[in-house]
Structures are given as structure tokens and as C-alpha cells.
Amino acid sequence: PRETPPPPERPKRRRSRRLMVGNVPVGGDAPVSVQSMTTTPTADVNATLQQIAELTASGCQIVRVAVPSQDDADALPAIARKSPIPVIADIHFQPKYVFAAIDAGCAAVRVNPGNIKKFDDKVGEIAKAAKDAGVPIRIGVNAGSLDKRLLAKYGKATPEALVESALWECSLFEEHDFRDIKISVKHHDPPTMIRAYQLLAERCDYPLHLGVTEAGPAFQGTVKSAVAFGALLSQGIGDTIRVSLSAPPKEEVKVGISILESLGLRQRGLEIVSCPACGRAQVDVYKLADRVSAALEGFPVPLRVAVMGCVVNGPGEAREADLGVSSGNGKGQIFVKGEVVKTVPESQIVEALVEEAMRIAEEQGVD
Numbered sequence: 001p002r003e004t005p006p007p008p009e010r011p012k013r014r015r016s017r018r019l020m021v022g023n024v025p026v027g028g029d030a031p032v033s034v035q036s037m038t039t040t041p042t043a044d045v046n047a048t049l050q051q052i053a054e055l056t057a058s059g060c061q062i063v064r065v066a067v068p069s070q071d072d073a074d075a076l077p078a079i080a081r082k083s084p085i086p087v088i089a090d091i092h093f094q095p096k097y098v099f100a101a102i103d104a105g106c107a108a109v110r111v112n113p114g115n116i117k118k119f120d121d122k123v124g125e126i127a128k129a130a131k132d133a134g135v136p137i138r139i140g141v142n143a144g145s146l147d148k149r150l151l152a153k154y155g156k157a158t159p160e161a162l163v164e165s166a167l168w169e170c171s172l173f174e175e176h177d178f179r180d181i182k183i184s185v186k187h188h189d190p191p192t193m194i195r196a197y198q199l200l201a202e203r204c205d206y207p208l209h210l211g212v213t214e215a216g217p218a219f220q221g222t223v224k225s226a227v228a229f230g231a232l233l234s235q236g237i238g239d240t241i242r243v244s245l246s247a248p249p250k251e252e253v254k255v256g257i258s259i260l261e262s263l264g265l266r267q268r269g270l271e272i273v274s275c276p277a278c279g280r281a282q283v284d285v286y287k288l289a290d291r292v293s294a295a296l297e298g299f300p301v302p303l304r305v306a307v308m309g310c311v312v313n314g315p316g317e318a319r320e321a322d323l324g325v326s327s328g329n330g331k332g333q334i335f336v337k338g339e340v341v342k343t344v345p346e347s348q349i350v351e352a353l354v355e356e357a358m359r360i361a362e363e364q365g366v367d
């Protein structure tokens with residue numbers, strides 16, 4: 001039998017200082033966490049809490065809400081109190097909302113140094129308020145709103161410009177002995193963003209929040225984020241991630257979780273290993289894989305399920321799966337750990353797989 005090669009060694013995580021966003025540790029040796037951002041008007045407390053509940057159900061660990069107006073700031077206490085996951089207030093332009101967010105019980109505040117007028121004068125007060133409340137600050141530099149001084153110096157949002165902006169802002173906080181900071185330096189172009197984070201990783205030990213900004217619609221944004229996060233996380237860089245998509249936020253969470261699972265940074269829930277199909281396929285593999293995926297979504301134990309298009313190579317190709325099916329002649333051979341356990345008509349394949357999956361869960365003591 002074919003030997004399974006040992007998995008490659010996981011990349012060493014960059015050593016970053018650890019902070020707490022509410023009850024979620026970020027940095028140090030904490031697992032990489034997945035964030036998203038609500039799209040509802042923050043002032044609409046019920047709609048925002050409803051969306052946060054959906055995000056939580058899809059696996060989001062930290063949520064960010066935008067605070068562009070006083071009405072939004074006024075909604076923060078109720079949202080922070082009732083949200084099941086830590087809430088980060090995202091503040092542009094108005095330092096007074098930073099104080100409102102800290103008072104409201106938000107777990108962290110994100111500020112954009114390029115966008116907060118007279119921010120530098122207020123750093124001392126903000127540092128004191130944040131320190132007293134135990135609230136970390138994310139310094140979120142964005143290519144689209146880079147500090148004008150740096151734009152003039154570098155001509156555009158280069159990796160060096162993004163990093164200089166972030167570290168300059170950090171130095172202001174450090175002057176007030178405040179180091180409960182995490183940093184992001186987002187850019188829409190993955191190579192620029194990757195370089196910026198690499199530079200930043202060399203120059204400080206703050207935890208890093210990864211993001212490709214304005215990544216685009218679901219397909220393009222997923223590819224860009226997977227490429228950029230994959231490059232950085234496989235070098236051990238990145239403590240928390242947010243996939244930005246022009247799509248419902250729970251899609252962002254799904255993609256974020258999947259990226260971490262693909263890199264082995266998080267245990268997979270359900271993994272469908274389906275063959276690409278070829279001239280030997282005797283079943284519509286794409287449809288069958290979708291149906292199996294839907295039937296087992298949210299399964300309570302990690303499960304790798306193979307869906308193979310023919311019996312010639314099926315079980316052999318999918319020996320590493322927990323269970324699977326290979327189809328042929330209107331039938332499906334159901335196999336567990338590479339051994340065929342039964343053969344069922346094609347119409348009963350999904351049902352038979354679910355039955356075997358339940359058996360595996362039971363064996364592991366999960367009902």
C-alpha cells in the first residue's frame with residue numbers, strides 16, 4: 001500500500017506580543033482569528049445585532065462596526081453589550097468617537113491615522129482612556145487614505161509608505177507608554193500588501209491584522225485574499241485576518257476560515273475531496289459533490305469525504321479520506337478508509353454517506 005508522506009512542518013509563527021480583543025487572544029501563540037465587518041447602519045441596533053448573530057453562527061470571532069456619525073456612536077453601548085463576540089469600533093475622522101467607543105464597552109477601537117484630523121494631538125488622551133479601560137487600538141493604515149505627508153514623500157502608497165505611516169502612529173502611542181496595539185497596512189494589490197506586511201513584521205513585534213482592501217467581488221476577492229494571506233501566513237506572518245469582499249459578510253468569514261484550514265492553521269470541519277472528473281467519469285461529479293457538501297454542512301466532527309467519478313481509480317485515489325463514494329453503472333461504491341463497505345443505487349449515495357458519517361461521529365462519541 002502507498003505510504004502517506006508525513007505532513008510538512010508548519011511554518012514558525014512570527015513572535016508577536018499578545019493582546020486581548022475582549023475574550024479573544026490575538027498575537028503570541030494564539031490561533032489566527034477570523035474577523036468581519038457589519039454592513040448594516042450601525043445606528044440600527046437590531047439589524048446590526050441580527051447580522052452579528054449570523055456572523056457568529058458562521059464562525060466569525062471578532063466583528064467590526066463602522067462609526068461614521070453620532071447616531072452610530074450612540075448605538076455602541078447596546079451593540080457592545082448584546083453582541084456574542086467582541087466588537088471593534090471603526091473610527092475615521094472624529095477622535096471623539098474613539099472616546100465614545102471606549103466608554104461604550106467596545107473590545108477594541110480601530111483608528112486610521114490618515115483620516116483622523118488632529119489625531120496626533122489627541123493620542124495622549126486616547127492612550128490614557130484605552131489603557132484605563134484595557135482596550136487595544138488597531139492602527140489601520142489604508143492605501144486609499146494614506147497620510148498626505150507620506151503620499152508627498154513617496155509619491156504613492158508604496159509598502160514603505162504604508163509601514164512608515166503605521167510605525168509613526170505607533171511611536172506616538174509609545175511615547176505615552178501605550179503598546180496594546182495591533183496594526184494593519186492594507187492595499188488592494190497583493191504583492192504590495194505582502195511586501196508591506198513583511199517589512200512591518202521585521203520592524204516591530206505588534207500583532208498584525210491581515211487584509212487586502214477593496215479586494216473586489218466574491219471570486220476575485222477570494223483569490224486575492226487567499227494568495228496574499230497564504231503567502232504571509234505560510235511565512236508565519238499574521239495574527240488575525242479579514243477577507244474583504246463585495247459580498248455578504250458571512251461569505252468573508254467562510255473564505256477566511258477556509259484559508260486557515262487550507263494552510264493547516266485550523267482544523268478542518270468538513271472537507272470534500274472531489275475528483276475533477278475525466279473521460280472515465282460515470283456520474284455528474286460536480287452535482288454530486290455539491291449535494292454531499294450540502295447534506296454534511298456543519299457536521300460535528302472533522303470529516304474528509306471523497307466524491308469520485310469512477311470505480312476504476314476512486315477508492316485508491318481517495319485512500320486518505322474518512323469515507324467516500326466512487327460511482328459507476330448507476331451505482332455508488334461507498335468506502336470507508338479506502339475499503340468498500342457497500343454498494344447502493346445512485347439515488348441513495350448521499351443518504352448512505354450521511355449514514356456512514358453518523359457512524360464515524362458515534363464512534364468518536366459525538367451524537
Ligand code: SF4
Nearest residue numbers: 275277278281309310
Ligand atoms: Fe477520472 Fe475516475 Fe479519477 Fe474521477 S476518479 S478523475 S472519473 S479517473
